Amino acid sequence: MTRTLRVVVPTPAHSQLSEPLTYASELPLAAGCLVRVPLGRREVCGVVWDAEDGAAEVLAADKIKAIGGPLGDIAPLSSNWRQLVTFAANYYQRSLGEVALAALPPQLRELDAGQLARRLKRARADASEAAPAQGPPLTPEQADALAAIRAEAGPFLLFGATGSGKTEVYLNAVQELLAREPDAQALVLVPEINLTPQLQARFVERFGANAVVPLHSGMTNPQRLRSWLAAHAGQARIVLGTRMAIFASLPKLRLIVVDEEHDPSYKQQEGARYSARDLAVYRARLEGAKVVLGSATPSLESWQACDRGRYRLLEMPSRVGAGALPRVRLVDMNQQPKHTLFSAPLMAAIRERVARGEQSLVFLNRRGYAPVLACGACDWRSDCPHCSAYRVFHKIDRTLRCHHCGYTERVPRACPACGNVDIAPLGRGTERLEEQLAELLADATRPDGTPARVARMDADSTRQKGALEQQLAQVHAGEVDVLVGTQMVTKGHDFRRITLVAAVNPDSALFSSDFRAPERLFSLLMQAAGRAGRDAAQASASEMWVQTWHPQHPLFAALKKHDFPAFAAQQLKERQQAAMPPFAYQAVLRAEARTQEVAQQFLQAAADSAPGLEGSEHVFVYAPVPMTVQRVANVERAQLLLESGSRPALQAFLADWQARLQSVRPRGLIRWAVDVDPLVI
Structure with a gap:
């Protein structure tokens, strides 16, 4: 008998085909089956969303296309997985097809049945039982946290100081789960790809290589397919990945860990703008699994959830091995000579570390040599012709590079506007910091008499395959004395030899128009401080130096005491008084067009259409405004904010x-998107 099935196919967010399409099938395919179906003139991969929907005779036969057949010998996606996708699509205002098909590995849609069979066979051959070699003894704080995770339902917020051993709690929680339930699976999320290798190494050491699979966007398509198949078949016991891994198919999922849960990288900024952290909490409830969110500086949303009793707070304030958190020293730049980059006390402290064979970390959140190249005779700046932003000067390859659209040119020999040869960099990036530190430390020597060595780690220096792992190995081996980098070096790394961390210019976030800027800055500084003194033998001498023009700011008072609860209480009080998240809820409608007028015309029409909509009496719609970076790649961008209690x-x-929104779309509008719970406004 011919049946009809409702199949989700890949569709854009605002396509008219946002709902499952009806297809005919001779086979009784279960919901969740992967199938090939015709869509227009092409054949695509789809997911059977609903089970058998009755006989085909109820619809005109010539209007129903037949499916091309099931996609190999792959078990159906579970009802919980489909419910997760449905929730994400509805909550984040996307189509089912966009979320569902984006969650599947790209190569899965391209392989035939024979190729898939070979992949599945290889995944089964690679699979093995997780075999734990025991970890170190737990501290009392770690043991208490683990006991709570074992006994209670959660969700849990593991609030642990940097170096308190949160990773060991994760490892033990997974270990107990796998020992208790032989076929159980665990999902461990990290915020960025560069944190995956070191955490993977810890899990592989504990559980064996074949029990752990990575899943992140830096993998090749064949690698992603292999990991996905192993997870979907239940053969991978532990999946370790970035935000995309929240949609991994894990039929026996029993535990989710979200490391560094405060990190904004868990929020997708393109396509379906989901929060992997928030979906982790939802998915755990859906699966009947436990979820552990870990951080030394929790997000204010999670901290408030503990205050309100929604999350269980687990505290680990002490460092493993009785090590102390670094002493925070503020340098008042108002008292330093004009144009000082590195204050004399800071340089003296760095020199002391070099002489003792210890390491220092200097970070600045701006890569490149300088933010802008400028002419001394006219007003020319190295702006990008395609974006409302400057191109950054990269001295190492003598280029001007736009960090928004990627447009790159060689540095001109003279000013393009007036011909003046006196063009010079303004401001400083990590590349320039590396160069100037090397000059300042030219006469500094290590205990063996060799010169001090300065290295840089940022998105530019780690661009090549394997570069990140190589640089991390050099730091861990003591081959680097001073490491210069962006915030990527302040997250999660266990640098045992670093005893000094310095923030060169953190003040720009203190007075930002972004209400989340102080929260991000405090988190960044606390995380950076945590890289120092992780070896208990050197902890008493560890220091965090902050060069600031505003040493009396209350943020620094909390930082000096490593007092996150005090900082969080002050921030939450301000947020509540201003009716801002987490005491209110936001969404942003963004529009892109060839002209700013068209973008704002659409947004204004959207705002005008708001009255009378369901819930509109509780939603405040702000006026449209250009985005902070108004033009990117010759596309004009604007947005409007919505807010509700x-x-x-x-x-x-x-x-x-x-x-x-569909009905008021003007000609010339390129695209529009709704961002629910935005982190950037």
Whole structure:
């Protein structure tokens, strides 16, 4: 008998085909089956979303296309996985097809049945039982945290100081799970790809290489397919990945760990703008699994959830081995000579570390040599012709590079506007910091009499395959005395020899228009401080230096005491008074067009259509404005903000708004997107 099935296919966010399509099938395929189906003139991969929907005779036969057949010998995706995708699509205002198909490895859609069979066979051959070699003894704080995870339902917020051994708690929680349930699976999320190798090494050491599979965007398509198949078949016991791994198919999922849960990298900024951290909490509830969110500086949303009793707070304030957190020293730059980059006391402290054979970390959140190249005779700046931003000067390859659209040119010999040869860099990036530190330490020597060695680690220096691992190995081996880098070096790394960390210019975030800027800065500084003194033998001499023009700012008072609770309380009080998240809920409608006028015309029409929509009486719609970086790659960008004291009201409004947004779309609009719970406004 011919049956009809509803199949989700890959569709854009605002396509008219946002719902599952009906296809005919001679086979009784279960919901969750992967199938090939015709869509227009091409054949695509789809997911059977609903089980058998009745006989085909109820619809005109010529209007129903037949499926091309199931996609190899792959077990159906579970109902919990489909419910996760449905929730994410609805909450983040995307189509089912966009979320569902983006969650599958790209190569899965391209392979035939024979190729898939070979892949599955290889995945089964690679699989093995997790075999734990025991870890170190637990501290009392670690043991208490683990006991709570074992006994209670959660969700849990593991609030542990840097170096308190949160990773060991994760390892033991997974170890106990696998010992208790032979076929159980665990999902461990990290915020960035560069943190994956070192954490993977810890898990492989404990559980064996074949029990752990990575899943992140830096993998090749064949690698991603292999990991996905192993997880979907239940053969991979532990999946370790970045935010995309939240959608991994794990039929026996029993534990989710979100390391550095505060990190903004868990929020997708393109396509379906989901928060992997928030979906982790939802998925754990859906699967009947436990979820552990870990951080030394939790997000204010998670901290407030503990205050309100929604999360269980687990505290580990002490460092493993009785090591102390570094002493925080503020340098008042108002008292330093004009144009000082590195204050004399800071340089003296770095020299002392070099002489003792210890390491220092200097970080600045700006890569490149200088933010801008400028002419001394006219007003020319190295702006990008395609974006409303400057191209950054990269001295190492003599280029001007836009960090927004990627447009790159060789540095001109003279000013393009007036011909003046006196063009010079303004401001400093990590490349320039590396160069100047090397000059300042030219006469500094290590205990063996060899010169001090300065190295840089940022998105530019780690661009080549294997470069990150090589640089990390050099730091761990003591081949680097002073490491210069962006915030990528302040997260999660266990540098045992670093005893000094310096923040050169952190003040720009203190007075930002972004209300989340102080939270991000405090988190960054606390995380950076945590890289120092991780070896208990050197902890008493470890220091965090902060060069600031505003040493009396209350943020630094909390930093000196390593007092996150005090900082969080002050920030939450300000947020509550201003009715800002987490005491209110936000969404942003963004528009892109060839002209700013068209973008804002669409947004204004969208705002005008708001009255009368469901929940509109509880939603405030702000006026459209250009985005901070108004133009990127010759595309003009604008946005409007929506705010509500009620999450359900905002969700109802957004769902009802979608049809009107389609109807007011003007000619010339390139794309538009809704960002729910935005981190950047």
